Amino acid sequence: MTSTADRTTAPARRRPRALPAAACAAALLLAAGCGSDGGGPGEAKGGVPVVEQGKLTTCTHLPYPPFQSERDGRVVGFDVALVDLVAEDLGVEQKILDTPFENFKTGAFLNSGECDLAAAGMTITDERKKNVDFSLPYFDATQALLASKKSGAASLADVKARTLRLGAQAGTTGESHAKSQGLDPVAFESSDAVLNGLRTGQVDAVVIDYPVVQGWLKDPATADAFRLAEDIETGEQYGFSVKKGNDALRAAIDKALRDAKADGTYDKLYEEWIGPLPASAKDAS
Ligand code: GLN
Numbered sequence: 313m314t315s316t317a318d319r320t321t322a323p324a325r326r327r328p329r330a331l332p333a334a335a336c337a338a339a340l341l342l343a344a345g346c347g348s349d350g351g352g353p354g355e356a357k358g359g360v361p362v363v364e365q366g367k368l369t370t371c372t373h374l375p376y377p378p379f380q381s382e383r384d385g386r387v388v389g390f391d392v393a394l395v396d397l398v399a400e401d402l403g404v405e406q407k408i409l410d411t412p413f414e415n416f417k418t419g420a421f422l423n424s425g426e427c428d429l430a431a432a433g434m435t436i437t438d439e440r441k442k443n444v445d446f447s448l449p450y451f452d453a454t455q456a457l458l459a460s461k462k463s464g465a466a467s468l469a470d471v472k473a474r475t476l477r478l479g480a481q482a483g484t485t486g487e488s489h490a491k492s493q494g495l496d497p498v499a500f501e502s503s504d505a506v507l508n509g510l511r512t513g514q515v516d517a518v519v520i521d522y523p524v525v526q527g528w529l530k531d532p533a534t535a536d537a538f539r540l541a542e543d544i545e546t547g548e549q550y551g552f553s554v555k556k557g558n559d560a561l562r563a564a565i566d567k568a569l570r571d572a573k574a575d576g577t578y579d580k581l582y583e584e585w586i587g588p589l590p591a592s593a594k595d596a597s
Contacts, residue, residue, distance in 0.1 A: 356402035360560045363425045367407045368399040371427035374410045376503055377527050378585045379433035379550075390585035391431040394450060395552065397577065398429075398568040413483045413502075419444040422555040429554050429561060433521060435485045436551040445556050447565040449549035450578075452592050455486050456525040457542040459517035460510065467542045468493050471517050479515035481506050486519040489546055510538060517541065521548075523586055 356362045363369050372391070375381035380389040387408045399406040415421045416430050417440055435453065436446045459465035463476055471478050472495055480487035482499035490497045498515055500506045503524055509515050522543060529535045554561045572578040582589050 356404045358402065358560070358564065360402055360564050361558070362402070362404060362428050362561075364407065366404050368395065368402060368404045368429070369407045369409060369427045370395050371409050371411045371415060371421045371430045372432045373413045373416070373502070376433045376524065378523055380408070380431065390451070390581060391433060391550075391552075393581045393585065394569065394572065394578075395429070395431050395565075397572055398565050401568050401571075402564060413481070416440070416553065417443065417483060419553065419555060422553065422558075428558075429552050429565065431552050433523075433550055434553065435548040437485065440553070443556070444553035445558065445562050446551035446553050447562055448569050449551050450569055451550040451586075452590075453546075453548045453550060454522045455489055455519055455544040455546050455548075456522040456540055457517055457519050457544065458510065458525045458528070458538050459541040460513075460537060461539055462537075463516035465517045465541050468495065468519065468544065470541075471495065476516040477514070479506055479509045479518040481520055484520070485546065485548055486521060489544065490519050507534075519544070526587070 354362055354365055356368065370392075372380045372387070374387070376389070378389055379391040380387055382388075392406070392408070395406050409421075409427055411421050411427070413432070416432055416434050419430075421427045422430065422444060430444070433451075433453075434440075436449060440446075457465070457468055457471070459471075459476075465471050465474070465476050468478075468490065470476075472493065478490060478495050478497040479500055480490050480497035481503055482501055487497055487499060497519065498509065500509050503520060506518050506520055507528060510518050525540060529538075529540065552565050554565070569578070572581070579589050579593075582593060
Protein backbone atom coordinates (compact mmCIF):
# COMPACT_ATOMS: atom_id res chain seq x y z
CA MET A 313 0.00 0.00 0.00
CA THR A 314 1.20 3.46 -0.79
CA SER A 315 1.60 5.68 2.23
CA THR A 316 -0.75 8.62 2.42
CA ALA A 317 1.06 10.21 5.33
CA ASP A 318 3.10 12.62 3.25
CA ARG A 319 0.18 13.80 1.21
CA THR A 320 -1.26 16.33 3.62
CA THR A 321 1.25 19.05 3.01
CA ALA A 322 2.81 17.91 -0.25
CA PRO A 323 2.34 20.21 -3.23
CA ALA A 324 -0.14 19.06 -5.84
CA ARG A 325 1.33 16.20 -7.82
CA ARG A 326 1.80 16.84 -11.50
CA ARG A 327 1.67 13.21 -12.50
CA PRO A 328 -1.31 11.00 -11.77
CA ARG A 329 -0.73 7.96 -9.59
CA ALA A 330 -2.35 4.66 -10.47
CA LEU A 331 -4.21 2.88 -7.70
CA PRO A 332 -5.97 -0.45 -7.65
CA ALA A 333 -9.72 -0.30 -7.40
CA ALA A 334 -11.79 -2.79 -5.45
CA ALA A 335 -13.79 -3.23 -8.60
CA CYS A 336 -11.75 -5.93 -10.19
CA ALA A 337 -11.60 -8.24 -7.21
CA ALA A 338 -15.36 -8.07 -6.82
CA ALA A 339 -15.95 -8.36 -10.54
CA LEU A 340 -13.65 -11.38 -10.80
CA LEU A 341 -15.49 -13.15 -8.05
CA LEU A 342 -18.72 -12.53 -9.85
CA ALA A 343 -17.12 -13.42 -13.18
CA ALA A 344 -18.49 -10.13 -14.40
CA GLY A 345 -16.00 -9.71 -17.19
CA CYS A 346 -13.16 -8.08 -15.33
CA GLY A 347 -10.34 -7.45 -17.76
CA SER A 348 -12.34 -8.76 -20.68
CA ASP A 349 -11.89 -7.29 -24.12
CA GLY A 350 -14.27 -4.38 -24.55
CA GLY A 351 -14.40 -4.78 -28.31
CA GLY A 352 -11.43 -3.25 -30.10
CA PRO A 353 -8.56 -0.98 -29.08
CA GLY A 354 -9.73 1.95 -27.00
CA GLU A 355 -13.33 0.89 -27.19
CA ALA A 356 -15.68 -0.72 -24.69
CA LYS A 357 -19.07 -2.39 -25.17
CA GLY A 358 -21.51 -0.33 -27.21
CA GLY A 359 -18.68 1.46 -29.01
CA VAL A 360 -17.94 3.65 -25.98
CA PRO A 361 -14.41 5.04 -26.37
CA VAL A 362 -11.95 4.40 -23.53
CA VAL A 363 -8.43 5.73 -23.10
CA GLU A 364 -7.05 2.28 -22.26
CA GLN A 365 -8.34 -0.96 -23.69
CA GLY A 366 -10.22 -3.07 -21.15
CA LYS A 367 -10.34 -0.26 -18.58
CA LEU A 368 -12.52 2.62 -17.50
CA THR A 369 -9.98 5.10 -16.19
CA THR A 370 -11.21 7.40 -13.43
CA CYS A 371 -9.42 10.53 -12.23
CA THR A 372 -9.98 11.33 -8.59
CA HIS A 373 -8.36 13.30 -5.77
CA LEU A 374 -7.60 11.39 -2.59
CA PRO A 375 -8.64 11.16 0.09
CA TYR A 376 -12.31 12.12 0.03
CA PRO A 377 -14.19 9.66 2.22
CA PRO A 378 -16.91 8.44 2.01
CA PHE A 379 -16.69 9.02 -1.77
CA GLN A 380 -13.17 7.75 -2.37
CA SER A 381 -10.35 6.80 -0.06
CA GLU A 382 -7.74 4.11 0.31
CA ARG A 383 -8.51 1.13 2.48
CA ASP A 384 -6.05 -1.77 2.65
CA GLY A 385 -4.32 -0.50 -0.46
CA ARG A 386 -7.49 -0.20 -2.52
CA VAL A 387 -9.56 2.82 -3.40
CA VAL A 388 -13.12 2.39 -2.17
CA GLY A 389 -16.17 4.57 -1.61
CA PHE A 390 -19.57 5.62 -2.89
CA ASP A 391 -18.22 7.15 -6.12
CA VAL A 392 -16.01 4.11 -6.73
CA ALA A 393 -18.97 1.76 -6.30
CA LEU A 394 -21.16 3.78 -8.69
CA VAL A 395 -18.46 3.97 -11.37
CA ASP A 396 -17.94 0.19 -10.98
CA LEU A 397 -21.53 -0.19 -12.19
CA VAL A 398 -20.69 1.78 -15.34
CA ALA A 399 -17.53 -0.28 -15.87
CA GLU A 400 -19.48 -3.49 -15.45
CA ASP A 401 -22.02 -2.40 -18.08
CA LEU A 402 -19.16 -1.60 -20.43
CA GLY A 403 -17.43 -4.93 -19.80
CA VAL A 404 -14.27 -3.28 -18.50
CA GLU A 405 -12.48 -2.79 -15.21
CA GLN A 406 -12.26 0.51 -13.37
CA LYS A 407 -8.76 1.91 -12.91
CA ILE A 408 -8.30 4.90 -10.60
CA LEU A 409 -5.71 7.68 -10.85
CA ASP A 410 -5.04 10.17 -8.05
CA THR A 411 -4.71 13.62 -9.61
CA PRO A 412 -4.63 17.28 -8.41
CA PHE A 413 -8.06 18.74 -7.64
CA GLU A 414 -7.51 21.66 -10.02
CA ASN A 415 -7.67 19.16 -12.87
CA PHE A 416 -11.40 18.68 -12.32
CA LYS A 417 -12.24 22.28 -13.03
CA THR A 418 -10.17 22.52 -16.19
CA GLY A 419 -10.83 19.01 -17.47
CA ALA A 420 -7.10 18.81 -18.34
CA PHE A 421 -6.70 15.07 -17.68
CA LEU A 422 -9.85 14.28 -19.63
CA ASN A 423 -8.71 16.38 -22.56
CA SER A 424 -5.22 14.87 -22.57
CA GLY A 425 -6.62 11.33 -22.62
CA GLU A 426 -5.28 10.43 -19.18
CA CYS A 427 -8.74 9.55 -17.85
CA ASP A 428 -12.18 8.72 -19.22
CA LEU A 429 -14.07 10.38 -16.41
CA ALA A 430 -13.58 12.25 -13.15
CA ALA A 431 -15.24 11.13 -9.93
CA ALA A 432 -14.36 13.19 -6.91
CA GLY A 433 -17.44 14.12 -4.90
CA MET A 434 -17.52 16.91 -7.43
CA THR A 435 -20.26 19.51 -7.47
CA ILE A 436 -21.85 20.38 -10.79
CA THR A 437 -21.32 24.11 -11.37
CA ASP A 438 -21.91 26.38 -14.37
CA GLU A 439 -18.26 27.38 -14.32
CA ARG A 440 -17.08 23.76 -14.53
CA LYS A 441 -19.67 23.03 -17.22
CA LYS A 442 -17.71 25.35 -19.51
CA ASN A 443 -14.82 22.85 -19.48
CA VAL A 444 -16.39 19.41 -18.94
CA ASP A 445 -19.72 17.63 -19.45
CA PHE A 446 -21.49 16.24 -16.38
CA SER A 447 -23.55 13.10 -15.82
CA LEU A 448 -26.93 13.25 -14.15
CA PRO A 449 -26.63 14.39 -10.54
CA TYR A 450 -26.03 11.44 -8.21
CA PHE A 451 -25.79 13.06 -4.76
CA ASP A 452 -27.23 16.11 -2.95
CA ALA A 453 -24.67 17.84 -0.75
CA THR A 454 -24.49 20.71 1.71
CA GLN A 455 -21.50 22.45 3.23
CA ALA A 456 -20.55 22.10 6.87
CA LEU A 457 -18.72 24.45 9.18
CA LEU A 458 -16.60 22.42 11.59
CA ALA A 459 -15.23 24.57 14.39
CA SER A 460 -12.94 24.03 17.32
CA LYS A 461 -15.00 24.03 20.50
CA LYS A 462 -12.43 26.39 21.96
CA SER A 463 -13.20 29.04 19.32
CA GLY A 464 -16.92 28.86 20.03
CA ALA A 465 -17.57 29.69 16.36
CA ALA A 466 -21.28 29.31 15.73
CA SER A 467 -21.63 30.06 12.02
CA LEU A 468 -19.79 31.45 9.01
CA ALA A 469 -21.24 34.85 9.85
CA ASP A 470 -19.85 34.51 13.35
CA VAL A 471 -16.40 33.54 11.99
CA LYS A 472 -16.52 36.69 9.88
CA ALA A 473 -17.79 38.98 12.61
CA ARG A 474 -15.14 37.81 15.08
CA THR A 475 -12.38 37.56 12.42
CA LEU A 476 -11.66 33.98 13.36
CA ARG A 477 -9.35 32.02 11.07
CA LEU A 478 -11.16 29.87 8.50
CA GLY A 479 -9.81 27.05 6.32
CA ALA A 480 -11.12 25.36 3.17
CA GLN A 481 -9.92 22.98 0.49
CA ALA A 482 -8.40 24.82 -2.47
CA GLY A 483 -10.57 25.04 -5.56
CA THR A 484 -13.68 23.60 -3.95
CA THR A 485 -17.21 24.89 -3.71
CA GLY A 486 -16.71 25.21 0.05
CA GLU A 487 -13.93 27.68 -0.60
CA SER A 488 -15.98 29.64 -3.13
CA HIS A 489 -19.00 29.71 -0.80
CA ALA A 490 -16.86 31.16 1.99
CA LYS A 491 -15.46 33.77 -0.40
CA SER A 492 -18.97 34.66 -1.56
CA GLN A 493 -19.76 35.44 2.09
CA GLY A 494 -16.85 37.88 2.27
CA LEU A 495 -14.41 35.50 3.99
CA ASP A 496 -10.87 34.77 2.90
CA PRO A 497 -10.18 31.15 3.90
CA VAL A 498 -6.71 29.62 4.17
CA ALA A 499 -6.48 27.16 1.24
CA PHE A 500 -5.39 23.58 1.95
CA GLU A 501 -4.51 21.13 -0.80
CA SER A 502 -6.58 18.15 0.31
CA SER A 503 -9.30 17.19 2.76
CA ASP A 504 -6.83 15.64 5.19
CA ALA A 505 -4.75 18.82 5.07
CA VAL A 506 -7.93 20.75 5.98
CA LEU A 507 -8.48 18.57 9.05
CA ASN A 508 -4.81 18.79 9.91
CA GLY A 509 -4.99 22.59 9.73
CA LEU A 510 -7.81 22.53 12.23
CA ARG A 511 -6.10 20.02 14.51
CA THR A 512 -2.85 21.96 14.60
CA GLY A 513 -4.64 25.22 15.34
CA GLN A 514 -3.69 26.93 12.05
CA VAL A 515 -7.38 27.73 11.69
CA ASP A 516 -10.33 27.93 14.10
CA ALA A 517 -12.92 26.48 11.74
CA VAL A 518 -13.17 24.91 8.30
CA VAL A 519 -15.82 24.75 5.63
CA ILE A 520 -16.04 21.53 3.60
CA ASP A 521 -18.70 19.17 2.21
CA TYR A 522 -21.00 17.89 4.97
CA PRO A 523 -20.54 14.11 4.40
CA VAL A 524 -16.79 14.49 4.88
CA VAL A 525 -17.32 16.19 8.25
CA GLN A 526 -19.87 13.55 9.20
CA GLY A 527 -17.16 10.92 8.66
CA TRP A 528 -14.54 12.87 10.62
CA LEU A 529 -16.87 13.24 13.60
CA LYS A 530 -17.06 9.44 13.95
CA ASP A 531 -13.55 9.67 15.39
CA PRO A 532 -14.04 10.34 19.14
CA ALA A 533 -10.89 12.51 19.34
CA THR A 534 -12.23 14.74 16.55
CA ALA A 535 -15.71 14.89 18.07
CA ASP A 536 -14.16 15.83 21.38
CA ALA A 537 -12.30 18.87 20.08
CA PHE A 538 -14.53 20.07 17.26
CA ARG A 539 -18.21 20.51 16.61
CA LEU A 540 -20.48 20.88 13.63
CA ALA A 541 -21.29 24.58 13.95
CA GLU A 542 -23.43 25.04 10.84
CA ASP A 543 -24.98 22.95 8.08
CA ILE A 544 -25.04 25.28 5.10
CA GLU A 545 -27.67 24.54 2.46
CA THR A 546 -25.94 25.36 -0.80
CA GLY A 547 -28.18 23.22 -3.00
CA GLU A 548 -25.17 21.43 -4.47
CA GLN A 549 -25.35 18.25 -6.48
CA TYR A 550 -22.48 15.95 -7.41
CA GLY A 551 -21.90 14.69 -10.92
CA PHE A 552 -19.29 12.63 -12.75
CA SER A 553 -17.54 14.53 -15.52
CA VAL A 554 -16.37 13.47 -18.97
CA LYS A 555 -14.51 15.26 -21.73
CA LYS A 556 -16.71 17.80 -23.50
CA GLY A 557 -18.63 16.06 -26.27
CA ASN A 558 -18.04 12.50 -24.98
CA ASP A 559 -21.76 11.80 -25.19
CA ALA A 560 -21.32 8.02 -25.51
CA LEU A 561 -19.67 7.70 -22.11
CA ARG A 562 -21.92 10.31 -20.50
CA ALA A 563 -24.97 8.36 -21.71
CA ALA A 564 -23.48 5.10 -20.36
CA ILE A 565 -22.93 6.73 -16.95
CA ASP A 566 -26.47 8.13 -16.91
CA LYS A 567 -27.90 4.74 -17.84
CA ALA A 568 -25.98 3.02 -15.02
CA LEU A 569 -27.21 5.67 -12.55
CA ARG A 570 -30.82 5.36 -13.72
CA ASP A 571 -30.68 1.56 -13.56
CA ALA A 572 -29.14 1.68 -10.08
CA LYS A 573 -31.94 3.97 -8.88
CA ALA A 574 -34.58 1.76 -10.44
CA ASP A 575 -33.35 -1.58 -9.08
CA GLY A 576 -32.42 -0.46 -5.55
CA THR A 577 -28.64 -0.72 -6.01
CA TYR A 578 -28.24 3.03 -5.53
CA ASP A 579 -30.13 2.96 -2.22
CA LYS A 580 -28.07 0.02 -1.01
CA LEU A 581 -24.79 1.73 -1.87
CA TYR A 582 -25.98 5.03 -0.34
CA GLU A 583 -26.75 3.29 2.94
CA GLU A 584 -23.49 1.39 2.84
CA TRP A 585 -21.28 4.43 2.26
CA ILE A 586 -23.21 7.52 3.37
CA GLY A 587 -25.92 6.52 5.83
CA PRO A 588 -29.73 6.48 5.95
CA LEU A 589 -31.23 7.57 2.66
CA PRO A 590 -33.00 10.97 2.82
CA ALA A 591 -36.30 11.32 0.94
CA SER A 592 -34.65 13.73 -1.50
CA ALA A 593 -32.14 11.07 -2.57
CA LYS A 594 -34.96 8.75 -3.53
CA ASP A 595 -36.47 11.36 -5.84
CA ALA A 596 -33.24 12.72 -7.35
CA SER A 597 -32.62 11.40 -10.81
N1 GLN B 1 -17.90 19.11 -3.69
C1 GLN B 1 -16.76 19.97 -3.61
C2 GLN B 1 -16.44 20.55 -4.95
O1 GLN B 1 -16.86 20.02 -5.94
C3 GLN B 1 -15.54 19.27 -3.04
C4 GLN B 1 -15.03 18.12 -3.86
C5 GLN B 1 -13.71 17.54 -3.37
O2 GLN B 1 -13.00 18.16 -2.59
N2 GLN B 1 -13.37 16.38 -3.81
O3 GLN B 1 -15.78 21.55 -5.05
